Amino acid sequence: MAYTIRAVRGEDWEQLRELRLAALADPVASVAFHETYEGLAAQGEEFWRRRAAQGTQGSLAETFIGEDDEDGGSWAGSTTVLDEGDTAHVVGVYLRPAHRGTGLADALFDAVTEWALERPYVTRMLLHVHEHNPRAESFYRRLGFVHTGQLSSDPKAPLLREYEMVLELPTRWTGTVSR
Structure with missing residues (x-):
C-alpha cells in the first residue's frame, strides 16, 4: 500500500471527526484513547474546526494523517504529537x-519523529500504551x-493501567564546540 503522510489542515475537520469517531468505535483501538465516543460525537463543528487547525495556528500540537x-x-x-518542552508526547495513534x-x-x-527533531530543545519522545x-x-x-x-491509571477504567514508554532522541549539533 502507498500512503501520503501530511499534517491536518483546518479544512480537514470533517475527515478528522470521522476518523476519530471510527477510532473510538473500534473495540481494539478505543482502549488507547482517553476520550469517549459519546463525548466527541456530541461536539459541534467549531470544536472540530479548532482541533483540525491547531497545527496551523501555532499550537504546540500537530496531527499527522x-x-x-x-x-x-x-x-x-x-x-x-504534543510539544511539552523537552518532550514530544505522542498521543492518539490510530490505524483503520x-x-x-x-x-x-x-x-x-517517521513524521512525528521528524517534527520532534525540528525542535532543538526536544530530547525525547514519550507515549503511553494501554x-x-x-x-x-x-x-x-x-x-x-x-x-x-x-504507570498511570486508565481514566475511563481506573483499575486498568497504561505503561509510559520513552525514546531518547539523538543529541544535536548546537554550533559550538566544548573545550
Whole structure:
C-alpha cells in the first residue's frame, strides 16, 4: 500500500471527526484513547474546526494523517504529537483495521519523529500504551521505545493501567564546540 503522510489542515475537520469517531468505535483501538465516543460525537463543528487547525495556528500540537493513495486519498490512520518542552508526547495513534501491518504506522512515526527533531530543545519522545494493547506495545518497542517504569491509571477504567514508554532522541549539533 502507498500512503501520503501530511499534517491536518483546518479544512480537514470533517475527515478528522470521522476518523476519530471510527477510532473510538473500534473495540481494539478505543482502549488507547482517553476520550469517549459519546463525548466527541456530541461536539459541534467549531470544536472540530479548532482541533483540525491547531497545527496551523501555532499550537504546540500537530496531527499527522496517512492518506491511502490507492483509495483516492481516504484517511487510513493518524497520530498527534504534543510539544511539552523537552518532550514530544505522542498521543492518539490510530490505524483503520485494514491498514494495520502495512507500514503506515512506521510512516506516521517517521513524521512525528521528524517534527520532534525540528525542535532543538526536544530530547525525547514519550507515549503511553494501554496494558491491553500488546500489539501497539510491540510496535513501539520495535521503534526503540522502552518502559520508564511509570504507570498511570486508565481514566475511563481506573483499575486498568497504561505503561509510559520513552525514546531518547539523538543529541544535536548546537554550533559550538566544548573545550
